[in-house]
Amino acid sequence: MVFFQLVIDCAAPDRLARFWADGLGYELEEPPGHFDTWREYWQSIGVPEEELGDGDCADSIVDPEGAGPRIWFQQVPEGKVVKNRFHLDIKVGGKREEVPLATRRARVDAKVEQLVRAGASVVRVLAEPGVDHYAVAMTDPEGNEFDVV
Structure with a gap:
């Protein structure tokens, strides 16, 4: 079996995470372990500050039933310019x-x-x-x- 997550490039991860959580019946994913924020988690594994973007915001959602894939909203500097090839x-x-x-x-x-x-x-x-x-x-x-x- 292969496990996967869906990654969506975006400008505002928190906004899209909340939109899609509502739309799909998903939940915002909590930071792992004992971390209070995602920024703390990413810093703990060595992600450079300049790559964190809005690191304190919600940027991933999960299916509360565990059946659907995790969806991560990756902040990128460029905007969307063409039609999706995947929807x-x-x-x-x-x-x-x-x-x-x-x-x-x-x-x-x-x-x-x-x-x-x-x-x-x-x-x-x-x-x-x-x-x-x-x-x-x-x-x-x-x-x-x-x-x-």
């Missing part, structure tokens, strides 16, 4: 075989409203008449694309 689908609608389209649509729309209140933006609605599919393309507060399905 998340937040699946809240339910399985097509089990849940009617109207119910899936209502679930997706409710999640979209929550995420907009948290700072996301709607890009477009992905729906066509006669097609049993409904999703909403969105961007997080730093412009990273994702879909709510």
Whole structure:
């Protein structure tokens, strides 16, 4: 088995960590062991001060059930300039075989409203008449694309 974490480059790790924790039902990850802050932890393992950025902020989230990957928000100096080549689908609608389209649509729309209140933006609605599919393309507060399905 291979274990992995998802790393998202960003300008404001604390803001994105909080946004995605709320959006995914994750929790902010506490610093390891006896450390009060992540800055203390990173300094203890020798990370240079100039690489710490906002080292006291929340910069990683974890699935409280332990099923999903850890997500680390790595502060970088450059901004996002092109479309993601990789994106998340937040699946809240339910399985097509089990849940009617109207119910899936209502679930997706409710999640979209929550995420907009948290700072996301709607890009477009992905729906066509006669097609049993409904999703909403969105961007997080730093412009990273994702879909709510």
